Amino acid sequence: xxxxxxxxxxxxxxxxxxxxxxxxxxxxxxxxxxxxxxxxxxxxxxxxxxxxxxxxxxxxxxxxxxxxxxxxxxxxxxxxxxxxxxxxxxxxxxxxxxxxxxxxxxxxxxxxxxxxxxxxxxxxxxxxxxxxxxxxxxxxxxxxxxxxxxxxxxxxxxxxxxxxxxxxxxxxxxxxxxxxxxxxxxxxxxxxxxxxxxxxxxxxxxxxxxxxxxxxxxxxxxxxxxxxxxxxxxxxxxxxxxxxxxxxxxxxxxxxxxxxxxxxxxxxxxxxxxxxxxxxxxxxxxxxxxxxxxxxxxxxxxxxxxxxxxxxxxxxxxxxxxxxxxxxxxxxxxxxxxxxxxxxxxxxxxxxxxxxxxxxxxxxxxxxxxxxxxxxxxxxxxxxxxxxxxxxxxxxxxxxxxxxxxxxxxxxxxxxxxxxxxxxxxxxxxxxxxxxxxxxxxxxxxxxxxxxxxxxxxxxxxxxxxxxxxxxxxxxxxxxxxxxxxxxxxxxxxxxxx
RNA sequence: GGGCCGUUAGCUCAACUAGGCAGAGCAACUGACUCUUAAUCAGUAGGUUGAAGGUUCGAUUCCUUCACGGCCCA
Numbered sequence: 314x315x316x317x318x319x320x321x322x323x324x325x326x327x328x329x330x331x332x333x334x335x336x337x338x339x340x341x342x343x344x345x346x347x348x349x350x351x352x353x354x355x356x357x358x359x360x361x362x363x364x365x366x367x368x369x370x371x372x373x374x375x376x377x378x379x380x381x382x383x384x385x386x387x388x389x390x391x392x393x394x395x396x397x398x399x400x401x402x403x404x405x406x407x408x409x410x411x412x413x414x415x416x417x418x419x420x421x422x423x424x425x426x427x428x429x430x431x432x433x434x435x436x437x438x439x440x441x442x443x444x445x446x447x448x449x450x451x452x453x454x455x456x457x458x459x460x461x462x463x464x465x466x467x468x469x470x471x472x473x474x475x476x477x478x479x480x481x482x483x484x485x486x487x488x489x490x491x492x493x494x495x496x497x498x499x500x501x502x503x504x505x506x507x508x509x510x511x512x513x514x515x516x517x518x519x520x521x522x523x524x525x526x527x528x529x530x531x532x533x534x535x536x537x538x539x540x541x542x543x544x545x546x547x548x549x550x551x552x553x554x555x556x557x558x559x560x561x562x563x564x565x566x567x568x569x570x571x572x573x574x575x576x577x578x579x580x581x582x583x584x585x586x587x588x589x590x591x592x593x594x595x596x597x598x599x600x601x602x603x604x605x606x607x608x609x610x611x612x613x614x615x616x617x618x619x620x621x622x623x624x625x626x627x628x629x630x631x632x633x634x635x636x637x638x639x640x641x642x643x644x645x646x647x648x649x650x651x652x653x654x655x656x657x658x659x660x661x662x663x664x665x666x667x668x669x670x671x672x673x674x675x676x677x678x679x680x681x682x683x684x685x686x687x688x689x690x691x692x693x694x695x696x697x698x699x700x701x702x703x704x705x706x707x708x709x710x711x712x713x714x715x716x717x718x719x720x721x722x723x724x725x726x727x728x729x730x731x732x733x734x735x736x737x738x739x740x741x742x743x744x745x746x747x748x749x750x751x752x753x754x755x756x757x758x759x760x761x762x763x764x765x766x767x768x769x770x771x772x773x774x775x776x777x778x779x780x781x782x783x784x785x786x787x788x789x790x791x792x793x794x795x796x797x798x799x800x801x802x803x804x805x806x807x808x809x810x811x
Numbered sequence: 812g813g814g815c816c817g818u819u820a821g822c823u824c825a826a827c828u829a830g831g832c833a834g835a836g837c838a839a840c841u842g843a844c845u846c847u848u849a850a851u852c853a854g855u856a857g858g859u860u861g862a863a864g865g866u867u868c869g870a871u872u873c874c875u876u877c878a879c880g881g882c883c884c885a
Contacts, residue, residue, distance in 0.1 A: 321857055322821050322839060380848070387845035404845060421838075435846050458822040458837050460849050465818085467880045479822090569812090572882080663885070793881090806879065 326453045329418055333451065338415060340451040345426035348373040352396030358431065358439045365431040367442050374399070374441060375426040375449055377478075378419065380459060388416070389440070392427065401427045401441040402434075408443050415448065421459075422452035470801050483796075489608045490785045490797055494561060496607040497581060497779075500600050506557040506583060511546035513539060513563065519763065520544030520702070522755040524567040526576075539565035543582050544702065544776065545763045548731060551584050552771045559583035561781065572793040573723065575782065576802050584731070584776040590714045593728045593775045594691050597718060598625045601689070601725075601784070608788050616721045616790050619687055629716075631694040632678060640681030653677060669748070671696030686719035695729075701741040701757055703729035714775075721787055728777030735767035 333340055349357070349372055358365065376392035386405040391398055405413040407429075419425065429444040457463040462479035469476040469483075476483050498508065516535070518525035520542030528537050543560050550558045561581045568574060585592070602612045602623045612624045636642045646652040653673045657664050662680050664673050674696060686692075694712040697705060703713035715729035732738050742764070745757035785797040795801035 325839065382847045382850055383844085384847075384850085385844045387847090389847045389850090391848070400848070402846075406845080434848090436848085438846090438848080440846085455821045455838060460837065461823040464823070465880085467818085468822090470880090475822095569885095661885090804879065 322455055323453070326420065326455075329420070330451055330453060333415075333418060333448070336415075338448060340448065342447070342449060345375060345447055345449055346373060347375045347426070350374075350396040351376065351392070351394045351399045354431075354441075355397060355399065355439075362439070365439075367430045367432045369430060371428060371430055371444065372441065373426060373428045374401070375424065377424050377452075378421055379456075381419075381421055386413075390425070390427075392425065392441075399441065400438065401429070401443050401446075402432070403427075403443045403446055408446055412446050416446055419448060420452060420455070422454070422456045423448060424450035424452075466795075467803075467806075470795060470803055471806060473799055486785075486789045486791060486797060487799060489789050490781075492608045493604050493785055493788055494781065496604040497600060497781075498561065500603055501557075501559050501583060504557070504596075506559045506585070507555055509547070509550060509555070509558050509560055510562065511540075511543045511550075511560060513565075515540050515546075517758050517760050519757060519760050521564075521566075522757065524754055526565050526567050541566050542580070542778065544778070545760060547582055547584050548771060548774070548776065549763070549766045551586055551731075551774050552766045552769055556586035556772065556774075557584070570802060572795070573783070575794050575798055578794070578798075579781040581779040581781055582776065584774055586772040586774045588775040589773075590693075590716055590728055590730045590775050593777045594627075594629070594716055594718075597726055597728070597777065597779070598627055598689075601779075604784070605788055614788065614790070616787055617792055619721065621688060621721060621787075623689055623720075627689040627691055627718075629691040629693060632674065632692050632696070632712075633694065635682045635686075635690075635692055636674065636678055639685055640677065642677065642681065647674070669698045671698040671700075675699050683719060683724070684722040687721055689718065689720045691716045691718055697741075698744065700729065701745050702732055702738075704732045704734075705737070723783055723787075724780070725783055725787070726777055726779040728775065731771065731774040731776050733767055733771040733773065735764050738767055739764050 330340065351374060354372055354374060374392065374394075376394040378390050379393050379398065380391040382389045388403045389400050390403060391400050403413070403416055408416070426447045426449050427441055427443045427445070429442045431439055432442045434440050457475055457479050463469055463472075463475050469480070477487070502508070514528065514530075514537040516537060518538035518541050520540075521544070523541040525538040525541050528539060529535070530537050542564055543562065547558055547560060559581060560583075561579065563577050564580050565577050566574075567576065570576065585596075602625065605612050605614055605623050613620065613622050615621070630638070633644075633647050636647065637644045642653070642656060646656065648670070650668075650670045650673060653670070654664060654668070657673060657677055660677075660680060662676055664676050678692070693716045694706065694709065695703065695715040695717070697703075697711055697713055700713040700715050703715040706712045706714055713729060715727075717724055718726035718728075732741065742757060742759045746759055748756035749758070782794050782797050786792070786794060789797060791797055
């Protein structure tokens with residue numbers, strides 16, 4: 314519990330603020346203009362060191378003070394901006410008594426603007442020699458410790474700004490996350506895909522099997538659902554002639570939180586007319602490998618101690634073969650629901666009440682096979698009853714032209730040739746509605762307007778969703794989804810005094 | 812939902828199988844110091860040990876409940 318005495322540190326800083334204010338020192342000015350970022354200045358040093366002196370040219374640099382080494386009448390400060398770090402040397406005889414007196418009252422964490430020339434210290438480090446120093450923003454709380462930083466995961470997530478400030482590797486992860494998205498975006502734009510945005514609030518949540526979050530529109534007097542997937546809207550766009558579309562945006566699923574699940578997460582979904590699921594597998598191989606090379610420099614990556622080779626081609630196995638070959642299920646059981654239920658029971662796997670054969674198969678797969686798929690693997694031939702939006706296989710009518718991609722024991726992507734036969738789609742929805750009535754709360758809802766769109770005609774199309782958070786985990790070698798989401802979901806902290 | 816672990820100064824951690832005045836480093840404050848870079852030296856201050864209850868002469872320590880978090884499982 315923070316008491317008045319415990320916040321002595323805070324109190325000291327508040328006193329400083331009062332002191333500075335009473336001396337007419339602006340605490341939050343915005344009129345300082347920088348001449349260079351730290352990185353730019355370091356570039357100048359690298360290119361033209363002989364042209365630099367204590368007096369010429371004069372640079373103006375701004376940043377947060379991350380360290381101060383004081384020596385009575387002089388001090389070294391370490392400044393940081395978004396581009397890097399450098400040190401400046403503040404001498405009383407250079408900046409004058411008044412500025413030095415101000416500087417004496419500053420703290421680690423304050424933002425300063427330093428103007429001056431460059432010199433080299435005894436050890437050869439190029440240092441900004443302050444001719445003038447200004448306070449740009451007063452920090453009234455102490456930063457975490459300089460050496461050990463901020464480690465407590467709860468504090469890191471709740472105060473991510475401190476995490477980013479103190480832990481450079483965290484900053485790197487989020488820079489890489491941005492680069493991964495950028496790589497994917499340019500990959501798709503290069504292939505003539507159009508980036509679009511579709512509703513996050515939907516009257517009928519569709520496109521995935523998941524429980525939605527409910528919200529309410531006051532003026533319309535109706536409930537709406539945060540989307541669990543954009544799929545049905547993106548396919549309406551394909552009907553509308555936008556033959557190649559993609560969206561990178563948030564989905565919301567009302568389920569548990571774990572190292573693999575956050576209630577809101579980011580998905581890439583894309584649709585390509587006149588393509589099949591085979592085409593998308595090839596595209597995915599290329600897209601993921603390219604993103605990997607872009608952020609890690611190689612298509613062979615290391616994930617939690619495992620070496621993973623993302624170079625093409627990737628292994629492709631049917632769901633049935635995976636279950637028998639990798640999962641160790643006897644082949645004759647694949648069509649024997651009771652036999653599979655027995656296997657499930659033996660492995661302590663709970664199967665949903667409705668328990669259609671396909672559900673049992675995929676559930677067994679999740680437990681017996683998925684964790685073993687370390688190298689990139691496409692699993693194909695998913696049963697129709699667990700793939701209500703996928704096109705049936707022409708050769709095997711019980712399965713669909715669908716694949717899921719697994720890397721490092723996790724599902725990364727899910728794609729299929731789209732079901733564009735409105736009659737078949739209606740039938741599939743009706744089956745889902747039956748499942749829902751039988752107690753499966755994640756089963757799809759009937760969406761008449763979507764079927765109507767299909768009735769106008771959707772060209773043969775293939776579509777895919779890629780989990781951006783999981784892909785980022787893979788490419789940044791992080792074990793928890795919380796490490797790749799800036800503000801992962803947390804229960805509200807007990808608010809303490811102070 | 813279940814199991815295990817954690818929560819002590821602003822931050823990082825001690826205080827042990829034994830229940831006995833709650834400590835250190837960094838940060839802060841005072842002083843010295845014009846080439847430091849985890850600066851150094853001397854000194855000072857900082858705590859309702861996550862919350863509530865219980866056992867006990869005495870609880871950071873043992874017990875119960877709760878909150879939050881982490882890992883694993885469902």
